[in-house]
Amino acid sequence: MDFQGTLFEAPPAPEVGSIERTPLTRGAWIDVARSWLPEADEVFETLVRDVPWRAERRQMYDREVDVPRLLHTYGVGDPLPHPALARARGALTAHYRPELGEPFVTAGCCYYRDGRDSVAWHGDTIGRGKTQDTMVAIVSLGDPRRLALRPRVGGASISVEMGHGDLVVMGGSCQRTWEHAVPKVAHAGPRISVQFRPLNVF
Ligand SMILES: O=C(O)CCC(=O)C(=O)O
Ligand SMILES: [Fe+2]
Numbered sequence: 001m002d003f004q005g006t007l008f009e010a011p012p013a014p015e016v017g018s019i020e021r022t023p024l025t026r027g028a029w030i031d032v033a034r035s036w037l038p039e040a041d042e043v044f045e046t047l048v049r050d051v052p053w054r055a056e057r058r059q060m061y062d063r064e065v066d067v068p069r070l071l072h073t074y075g076v077g078d079p080l081p082h083p084a085l086a087r088a089r090g091a092l093t094a095h096y097r098p099e100l101g102e103p104f105v106t107a108g109c110c111y112y113r114d115g116r117d118s119v120a121w122h123g124d125t126i127g128r129g130k131t132q133d134t135m136v137a138i139v140s141l142g143d144p145r146r147l148a149l150r151p152r153v154g155g156a157s158i159s160v161e162m163g164h165g166d167l168v169v170m171g172g173s174c175q176r177t178w179e180h181a182v183p184k185v186a187h188a189g190p191r192i193s194v195q196f197r198p199l200n201v202f
Helices: 040-050 083-100
Strands: 020-023 028-033 054-060 063-074 106-112 119-122 136-142 145-151 158-162 167-172 178-182 191-197
Touching: 040 083, 040 106, 040 136, 040 191, 083 136, 083 167, 083 191
Parallel strands: none
Antiparallel strands: 020 028, 028 167, 054 063, 063 106, 106 191, 119 178, 136 167, 136 191, 145 158, 145 178
């Protein structure tokens, strides 16, 4: 019997045709594609349930504080918790590789339980993002939250709403010439962010 191509046909990989680019200053840019991830509801539920979420504590001056969100990172070669995420990573690599020069290999996951969870202003500059152009591709699931961006040299901040299933890619010099944050809000339900990154970008 030949089941191939019928019962086991894979759902389509995400479309990458409808990505819109906004150039920022100093060689930074962001790409946005709305409702980009197929099966977003199911992926969200799977991630809430199956990711080994951990709270992180961080040394701040003389005390340890809770990082206000839950985290887990899938490293190089780690199986992802939902096949739609593996397809998404493949589609992102196929689309961006000519410009990026390498694949997306890690998937950092953040769980913002409510509006009090947040991430402060920062650039992803622990690795190569400190000195080189790179990309961080964010797939957002659950309640919408705002990604705020501001130039490091000063000046007005901008913000992008990240809705359920949306793709937002920070590229070019964005990690070293701009900073980003997910500010606290008065009311929000759970949101999960999956950030695909190339090797040695954190
Ligand atoms: O929540 C997000 O989508 C952004 C998270 C972020 O900037 C980071 O973890 O480096
Ligand atoms: Fe970041």
